[in-house]
Amino acid sequence: MALLHVQNLSFRYHNEQHELLSNIGFEINRGEFMLLCGPSGCGKTTLLRLLKPGLEPKGDLSGGVVFKGEPITALTKTQAASKIGLVMQNPDSQIVCDTVSRELAFGLECLGTENAVMSKRVAETVSYFGIEKLYNKKTYELSGGEKQLVVLASIMAMRPELLLLDEPSSRLDPIAARDLYDLLHRLNLDLGTTIILTEHRIDEVFSLADKVAVMYRGELAFASTPGGAAAYLFNSPEEKLNAMTPLTARMYHELSAKREKGDCSGLYHLPVTVREAKAWFERETESHGVKAFTGAAAGKEIKKSEPAAIKAESLCFRFEKDGDDIIHTLSLRIYKGEFLSIVGGNGAGKTTLLRLLAGILKPYRGKIISLPGLRTVYLPQTPQSLFAYDSVREDLLSAAGGSGSFKNFLNSSGILPAKTIDLPANVVEVAEKLEINQILEKHPLDLSCGELQRAALGMLLLRNPDVILLDEPTKGIDAYSKRMTSHLLKSLCAEGKAVVTVTHDLEFAAENSDRCAMLFNGDILNAEAPGIFFGENMFYTTVVHRIAGGVMPGAVTLKDVKSKWL
Amino acid sequence: MKNALATYHPAASFLFFAAAVGLTMISFHPVYSIISLFCALAYSLVLNGPKALTGSLKMCFLLFTMVVFINTFFNKNGFTPLFSFGDHIIYKEGFVFGLCSGSALCAAILWFSCYSLVIDNDKFLYLFSRLSPSGALLISLTLGQAIDIRRKAETVKDSQFGLYGSDPKKFKQRFHLAMLRISALLNWSLEDSVETADSMQARGYGTGRQSRMTPYRFMKHDFVFLFVVVAFIAAAAVAFARGRLSFTFYPVTGQVAFDTVSLIGYTAHAVFMTLPILLEIKEAVQWRFYMSKI
Numbered sequence: 050m051a052l053l054h055v056q057n058l059s060f061r062y063h064n065e066q067h068e069l070l071s072n073i074g075f076e077i078n079r080g081e082f083m084l085l086c087g088p089s090g091c092g093k094t095t096l097l098r099l100l101k102p103g104l105e106p107k108g109d110l111s112g113g114v115v116f117k118g119e120p121i122t123a124l125t126k127t128q129a130a131s132k133i134g135l136v137m138q139n140p141d142s143q144i145v146c147d148t149v150s151r152e153l154a155f156g157l158e159c160l161g162t163e164n165a166v167m168s169k170r171v172a173e174t175v176s177y178f179g180i181e182k183l184y185n186k187k188t189y190e191l192s193g194g195e196k197q198l199v200v201l202a203s204i205m206a207m208r209p210e211l212l213l214l215d216e217p218s219s220r221l222d223p224i225a226a227r228d229l230y231d232l233l234h235r236l237n238l239d240l241g242t243t244i245i246l247t248e249h250r251i252d253e254v255f256s257l258a259d260k261v262a263v264m265y266r267g268e269l270a271f272a273s274t275p276g277g278a279a280a281y282l283f284n285s286p287e288e289k290l291n292a293m294t295p296l297t298a299r300m301y302h303e304l305s306a307k308r309e310k311g312d313c314s315g316l317y318h319l320p321v322t323v324r325e326a327k328a329w330f331e332r333e334t335e336s337h338g339v340k341a342f343t344g345a346a347a348g349k350e351i352k353k354s355e356p357a358a359i360k361a362e363s364l365c366f367r368f369e370k371d372g373d374d375i376i377h378t379l380s381l382r383i384y385k386g387e388f389l390s391i392v393g394g395n396g397a398g399k400t401t402l403l404r405l406l407a408g409i410l411k412p413y414r415g416k417i418i419s420l421p422g423l424r425t426v427y428l429p430q431t432p433q434s435l436f437a438y439d440s441v442r443e444d445l446l447s448a449a450g451g452s453g454s455f456k457n458f459l460n461s462s463g464i465l466p467a468k469t470i471d472l473p474a475n476v477v478e479v480a481e482k483l484e485i486n487q488i489l490e491k492h493p494l495d496l497s498c499g500e501l502q503r504a505a506l507g508m509l510l511l512r513n514p515d516v517i518l519l520d521e522p523t524k525g526i527d528a529y530s531k532r533m534t535s536h537l538l539k540s541l542c543a544e545g546k547a548v549v550t551v552t553h554d555l556e557f558a559a560e561n562s563d564r565c566a567m568l569f570n571g572d573i574l575n576a577e578a579p580g581i582f583f584g585e586n587m588f589y590t591t592v593v594h595r596i597a598g599g600v601m602p603g604a605v606t607l608k609d610v611k612s613k614w615l
Numbered sequence: 616m617k618n619a620l621a622t623y624h625p626a627a628s629f630l631f632f633a634a635a636v637g638l639t640m641i642s643f644h645p646v647y648s649i650i651s652l653f654c655a656l657a658y659s660l661v662l663n664g665p666k667a668l669t670g671s672l673k674m675c676f677l678l679f680t681m682v683v684f685i686n687t688f689f690n691k692n693g694f695t696p697l698f699s700f701g702d703h704i705i706y707k708e709g710f711v712f713g714l715c716s717g718s719a720l721c722a723a724i725l726w727f728s729c730y731s732l733v734i735d736n737d738k739f740l741y742l743f744s745r746l747s748p749s750g751a752l753l754i755s756l757t758l759g760q761a762i763d764i765r766r767k768a769e770t771v772k773d774s775q776f777g778l779y780g781s782d783p784k785k786f787k788q789r790f791h792l793a794m795l796r797i798s799a800l801l802n803w804s805l806e807d808s809v810e811t812a813d814s815m816q817a818r819g820y821g822t823g824r825q826s827r828m829t830p831y832r833f834m835k836h837d838f839v840f841l842f843v844v845v846a847f848i849a850a851a852a853v854a855f856a857r858g859r860l861s862f863t864f865y866p867v868t869g870q871v872a873f874d875t876v877s878l879i880g881y882t883a884h885a886v887f888m889t890l891p892i893l894l895e896i897k898e899a900v901q902w903r904f905y906m907s908k909i
Binding site: 101103104126127129130131134135137138139141142143144145146147148150151154155156157158159160161162163164167168171188189200203204207404407408409424425426427428429431432433434435436437438447448493494508509512518 | 736737752755756758759762763767770771773774775776777778779780781794795796798799802803806807808810811813814815816817818819820821822823824825826827828829830
């Protein structure tokens with residue numbers, strides 16, 4: 050008997066016309082790990098919430114969910130809380146208490162567990178998760194990744210039979226995300242916990258799952274093995290689905306297609322791990338050979354004779370007088386029209402560097418020289434911090450009018466009678482360029498991460514910037530939005546603006562940037578074209594290079610590999 | 616936790632501080648107040664090390680001087696003139712009263728600063744959560760949220776600077792930006808607190824009786840300490856009832872008594888107030904002894 054059986058589930062919010070979920074049906078057996086993927090707004094979150102009694106959205110529901118042979122609505126409140134666990138996106142807001150020990154016991158305390166039982170359960174969970182060092186800390190001292198582990202541990206201490214996770218890694222950096230996935234994998238293998246996970250960053254979890262379900266426009270489009278799902282995604286005519294294909298599978302598929310000169314839609318199983326893909330790649334290149342290696346692919350030529358837009362000379366910065374330097378004797382030049390990516394580990398000071406370049410922080414030694422009249426804008430990792438109004442339109446207007454649009458503020462806050470102001474031409478132009486004209490009347494916080502980020506970029510563009518500084522622009526957004534962001538940023542570079550991103554996303558850096566730089570120990574080692582930068586690395590490099598690097602040194606993107614493929 | 620008193624059960628250590636502050640307040644007597652002040656000062660030095668000489672101590676000294684000064688120069692309730700300049704007479708009574716209330720006030724502040732190093736929020740909540748478990752949770756939630764909101768405010772400020780550039784000079788524009796900042800912070804925090812509520816609900820908040828996990832157990836040494844504290848409180852209560860702890864300030868300052876009973880009272884008071892330091896010494900000696908055995 051299946052642990053969970055979803056039968057013809059359809060759902061519609063009261064105030065909306067179309068169904069958000071239509072006719073969803075699937076089964077999940079005890080101990081299975083299911084990945085539920087789909088572009089933003091496809092209804093993944095709504096579906097997960099319908100599986101968690103107490104958090105189900107209000108609306109018209111038909112069909113049903115059967116949990117352990119009984120309708121899910123028949124569970125008592127206590128059972129619903131303990132048997133089905135839910136981890137959500139934002140680690141900061143999921144934490145309830147001020148100390149880690151409190152937080153871990155929170156769920157058990159809510160169920161009224163005895164002190165002795167509770168202490169033992171918490172001790173057991175902490176030991177299994179290996180978070181002893183966090184136990185005596187305050188929750189606000191933890192990093193996002195650690196917070197997410199504590200939330201997961203707190204839920205696991207209640208011993209759920211079904212664990213639901215709604216994009217748990219979207220606010221985490223890749224290293225913390227990998228720790229979380231490893232742990233989920235271990236929970237699944239060691240304890241047989243049944244897991245349903247939704248995720249945008251699917252490449253790494255694809256290989257962990259037993260079953261991958263693809264949702265699109267409120268329907269369950271496909272459900273099968275990971276390999277099957279990868280083939281389905283790649284062959285889908287919908288761009289939003291195609292964009293989600295894991296890189297390993299895409300590489301296999303595109304390269305085979307090039308060789309066969311025909312479609313490979315008959316293929317059912319695709320490699321989903323680097324190991325599988327690498328073995329296949331080396332086998333193929335051995336039998337067919339590759340084009341001669343003609344040096345690493347260079348990025349766009351940068352005229353170094355031109356004066357740099359921003360010149361940073363031996364910057365030093367620290368937060369406390371007696372602390373260590375976060376940035377130490379760092380020199381960097383940013384040229385107009387270039388796309389510069391700065392990569393580096395956690396806590397390397399990437400965000401601090403951007404804040405220095407933006408002028409928010411001041412170096413205690415060294416200086417930053419900008420060309421006269423240069424406009425620099427900066428977007429932090431959390432675009433939601435930029436939205437002050439109740440609609441995207443008003444926020445864009447505010448950005449367009451600068452800080453002088455006091456009257457607009459009075460209008461929108463209801464102090465003065467509201468009136469519709471026609472959008473100025475530049476706002477209309479930016480809205481079209483960023484494809485946000487459909488969401489102008491929405492509340493900023495109702496947007497998906499990708500939409501929110503595009504709207505924030507729109508606000509920045511309305512300031513007519515020459516240099517755009519972006520902190521983790523790909524965090525939490527779906528594959529299709531990532532594609533859009535890449536195109537957009539490249540077109541901005543073509544207009545002569547400089548784009549500087551700080552990112553953990555190596556594929557994104559390799560595919561888009563003209564130069565990549567690594568921040569390590571407070572200093573930038575050297576900024577080079579991505580082909581050289583990643584081509585020489587072995588661990589800290591793109592997935593493509595890890596697969597193909599042995600045969601094709603210097604090939605760091607799929608485009609590079611395709612150009613040398615015979 | 617490095618200090619000896621903090622290793623005792625929260626109920627025992629809490630009662631000690633309650634008694635120390637309470638006794639300082641009710642024994643409005645020059646000798647008792649000064650003893651209390653010096654003991655609090657000594658304990659705060661033991662807990663903080665030389666660091667205590669800055670921070671809270673500086674503030675205490677300032678406060679002390681101010682109270683003494685104001686009472687000396689503006690308190691007209693006296694009869695015994697000390698000296699005068701112009702037609703402004705300085706009375707002994709005002710000076711003594713100022714001295715006494717200054718030391719009592721500073722002693723209380725110092726005791727509180729020590730208290731915060733021994734009894735953290737978690738212990739406090741443990742003690743009072745029995746009265747209201749959801750109240751205790753609310754405090755815990757608020758403490759966490761306050762820090763979160765402060766961080767968000769910083770980010771909002773950053774992103775506003777990143778968008779609009781340097782701060783405008785005109786008041787109107789600055790006011791506008793400040794309003795936008797508050798509005799953005801509110802939007803963002805409200806959004807997040809909805810998720811916090813969901814997270815609480817998902818883990819079964821409100822399903823039934825809330826229990827509480829506590830790491831504290833009442834041990835033998837806690838009982839002994841608690842017994843000593845209670846005994847002192849009882850003795851102090853008897854002394855208070857007999858008027859031994861009060862002192863006459865007006866119309867004329869009374870004499871400080873030095874009879875046997877009073878001397879016993881002063882000594883007992885001093886011993887009680889130095890209890891945490893004695894514990895600290897006992898711990899240090901035991902550790903020395905223990906190390907020498909290895």
